[in-house]
Amino acid sequence: MSDKIALATWPTPMEPMPRLAAALGLRQDDLWIKRDDLTGLGGGGNKTRKLEWTVGAALATGADTLVTTGATQSNHARLTAAAGARLGLDVVLVFPGTPDSVANGSGNLVLDSLLGARVFWAGDSDPGSMADVAADVCRQLSRDGARPYLIPFGGSSPLGAQGYVEGGEELRAQLPDVEHVVVAVGSGGTMAGLIGALGEERILGIHCGAVADPAVTVADLANALTHRSINPDSLRIRMDQVGGGYGALNEPVLEAMKTAAATEGIVLDPIYSGRAMAGLIAAIQDGDIRRGRRTVFLHTGGLPGLFGHTETVHRSVTTLQSYKPV
Known part of the structure; x- marks a missing residue:
């Protein structure tokens, strides 16, 4: 605790x-x-209350990168990006689709960019498999020398x-x-x-x-x-x-x-x-x-x-x- x-x-x-x-x-x-x-x-937004706990756990493991998933207008993703910016952590957001498939690159996507987050586009991956895609992203980040921590969809654990x-x-x-x-x-x-x-x-x-x-x-x-x-x-x-x-x-x-x-x-x-x-x-x-x-x-x-x-x-x-x- x-x-x-x-x-x-x-x-x-x-x-x-x-x-x-x-x-x-x-x-x-x-x-x-x-x-x-x-x-x-x-x-x-409400996700801040969850992030106080999940990001705290990430820091306790020595993580330097936060990874999470969501829809392209995810409020949780935006606030994860903000938490990372405040704490000096890299943030990678795993979203379905491709940049070209996003009909309106505004709203939370603009803030994700301003807050310095990187987006990994998962293409046609089934929504139910997004956690697996995010886990693969974490493994790649680890191979590249980062110390990632995976926060679940919506911060809900x-x-x-x-x-x-x-x-x-x-x-x-x-x-x-x-x-x-x-x-x-x-x-x-x-x-x-x-x-x-x-x-x-x-x-x-x-x-x-x-x-x-x-x-x-x-x-x-x-x-x-x-x-x-x-x-x-x-x-x-x-x-x-x-x-x-x-x-x-x-x-x-x-x-x-x-x-x-x-x-x-x-x-x-x-x-x-x-x-x-x-x-x-x-x-x-x-x-x-x-x-x-x-x-x-x-x-x-x-x-x-x-x-x-x-x-x-x-x-x-x-x-x-x-x-x-x-």
Whole structure:
């Protein structure tokens, strides 16, 4: 446990969202937002909590290079690059596809470059084999004289999830009577850590399409973290916001993004936090979250990814063009 390093200033803010609560039919003091988009490092985001543990472990082994995987707009990859820059470590990001296959070289990809990371393009490798490709990259780096350390997809391992045990304890100290915590589920470590701190009954995960079976993924991480035997079927995970797939923009998500922005000035991304907000709205509509119950929305960050999501940018610009000057 002593290998953890500091990469941000804690605690992140806990803020009320009275206008959004009223718009959704809740009491004004029912809905709060935990601002883990404001962690500071590299544009902010939830992955910083995990990286404090995984990068700390890397340094403890004497590593001089961090290697990790993700989609081309990966927030975890961007923050790994930022952590490496802060600590003087090389960073290699293993992405699927080729440079020519990236439709929009903006968003997180721009920041990856600014932060000094190198990208290894894995071509047509199956997404399930990316960890094997990354392991091959580590072996090549070792042959070249580097000392690489492989951080798993999304930073989600029992060690990385420890960051959100701390995050959950921090949240509870700020709002002791919290009954629901709504969070995006990508690689699973954030939800698993929150379960470790707050129990599975309080955590509502919103599946974003990043893994094939989110309940099993989260339960496996939570069990390794807590040394319990949590049944995946006992987890509260909504599966109804994935729509056309991980990278697709779905209408309920766009509407949720617009509602959060228009009522509270909170900007969400279309893959993770936007889906989580759409899931929160759906949970209120079907009665899973009710008026008078203290609820926290965990903002996991991801704003740079919005500008790398072509469909969201296009549809937002189209909306702006329909406005008439006053």
